[in-house]
Amino acid sequence: MSEQSPRILAIIGQGYVGLPLAMAAVDAGWTVIGVDNFEAKVAQINSGSSPVEDISDSQLKAALLKGLYKATHDFSTVSQASVVTICVPTPLDDKREPDLALLRSAAKGIAPFVSDETLIVSESTSYPGTLRDIIIPIVKELKPEASKNIYFASAPERVNPGDPVWNQKNTPRLIGSIDDASQAKALAFYESICDAAVSVSTPEVAEAAKLLENTFRLVNIALINEFTQLCATSGINVNEVIDAASSKPYGFMPFRPGVGVGGHCIPVDPLYLTWWARQNGETAEFVESADSINHQMPKYVAKRALSMVDSSIKTPKVLILGVAYKPGVGDVRETPVTELRDHLVAQGADVAWHDPLVPTWEGSKPVDLGWDCDVAILATKQPGMDVEKLISKGIRILDCTNSIKNLTGVTSL
Numbered sequence: 001m002s003e004q005s006p007r008i009l010a011i012i013g014q015g016y017v018g019l020p021l022a023m024a025a026v027d028a029g030w031t032v033i034g035v036d037n038f039e040a041k042v043a044q045i046n047s048g049s050s051p052v053e054d055i056s057d058s059q060l061k062a063a064l065l066k067g068l069y070k071a072t073h074d075f076s077t078v079s080q081a082s083v084v085t086i087c088v089p090t091p092l093d094d095k096r097e098p099d100l101a102l103l104r105s106a107a108k109g110i111a112p113f114v115s116d117e118t119l120i121v122s123e124s125t126s127y128p129g130t131l132r133d134i135i136i137p138i139v140k141e142l143k144p145e146a147s148k149n150i151y152f153a154s155a156p157e158r159v160n161p162g163d164p165v166w167n168q169k170n171t172p173r174l175i176g177s178i179d180d181a182s183q184a185k186a187l188a189f190y191e192s193i194c195d196a197a198v199s200v201s202t203p204e205v206a207e208a209a210k211l212l213e214n215t216f217r218l219v220n221i222a223l224i225n226e227f228t229q230l231c232a233t234s235g236i237n238v239n240e241v242i243d244a245a246s247s248k249p250y251g252f253m254p255f256r257p258g259v260g261v262g263g264h265c266i267p268v269d270p271l272y273l274t275w276w277a278r279q280n281g282e283t284a285e286f287v288e289s290a291d292s293i294n295h296q297m298p299k300y301v302a303k304r305a306l307s308m309v310d311s312s313i314k315t316p317k318v319l320i321l322g323v324a325y326k327p328g329v330g331d332v333r334e335t336p337v338t339e340l341r342d343h344l345v346a347q348g349a350d351v352a353w354h355d356p357l358v359p360t361w362e363g364s365k366p367v368d369l370g371w372d373c374d375v376a377i378l379a380t381k382q383p384g385m386d387v388e389k390l391i392s393k394g395i396r397i398l399d400c401t402n403s404i405k406n407l408t409g410v411t412s413l
């Protein structure tokens, strides 16, 4: 298989996806240029301070010192690369529809500097057709005339930040390209940095598979969140039910209830799917319903927590434990805890929060566990969070994480 030469990779976007990819490529013998348009982040990275939990400062410093990696905001450096991967955010706009402005600007940024025989891969999550209908036309229009042969593939990133087991290297990578030559080059590239690359017939299959993976999670989380409410009405502990169902060795997969869904992927990607369906004259009813159930969860959690407070207390003091969207990371993007806090405040509560991995959140600072409260909500169980200290003080806790079992004063969702 034809590997790209020289072994210089340019990665557009140095965030949760781009920086771990850079380090994986350095480990595999590539020299990496990390392009990011956020100058402060570029400076931080080049000073050896990693902005993402999955990459340690020492790993980053080693790559910088060896001269195998450098961050820059200068797009012209792309001309040195034989492979360019796009890893920029694909968020929702204020109508909760796909916002591809950053992806378009990344394509426009690289296009004038793409050398002949370069492979361009989109790793950003988006709806089927994004590579073919958005990225390729931009690059073809703006590329240098001398760059006759450009190869294009889609290889949606599957990284799970904070995961101690699955990472860039050992997670199989889906690859779908616009033609056989692009596919051969993309497979050779990913086989040089990952343990396994899985070939699919088109970029659209790869793009759709990514949406399916994350929508699968969204709808199963919604199912269990709805099921939790049904069980709670009858005094049944849903986590015991899930444990019981999990004893079936086939055909069941456990999902746990929680405050809702957060992060840049699970709450967002399925709405790329629902939007795409509408463009094709269809409605993804099941997915829309799942989205709506998950969005009702913060209100339900607020109601459950306030029901644990003595009704004579007019302004209940509520401490939220963990505001990041999942344990082990300080990432608060799309965290459902924002809606939880808003519902609590709307119902007259005085709300404070504590999260050892989040120094500031929406303009506020955390309190320590000594903050005097009437009830605490364990929203995200962060490592290093001393929940036992609260329990020993006799504070009632609503545990939304299924991490505290059989302790007096702790109620499970």
Ligand SMILES: NC(=O)c1ccc[n+]([C@@H]2O[C@H](COP(=O)([O-])OP(=O)(O)OC[C@H]3O[C@@H](n4cnc5c(N)ncnc54)[C@H](O)[C@@H]3O)[C@@H](O)[C@H]2O)c1
Pocket (backbone or CB within 6 Å): 012, 013, 014, 015, 016, 017, 018, 035, 036, 037, 038, 041, 087, 088, 089, 090, 102, 103, 105, 106, 109, 123, 124, 125, 126, 156, 157, 158, 159, 160, 161, 264, 265
């Ligand atoms: N975070 C995850 O767990 C995860 C997992 C799988 C897939 N994805 C997908 O990967 C993509 C990137 O997500 P992320 O979490 O790494 O985002 P991020 O916000 O952590 O990082 C993106 C970086 O891109 C930079 N950027 C934005 N626009 C740019 C541009 N036009 N040119 C250069 N740099 C630009 C930003 O400054 C930022 O540093 C998204 O499509 C996301 O859905 C994310």
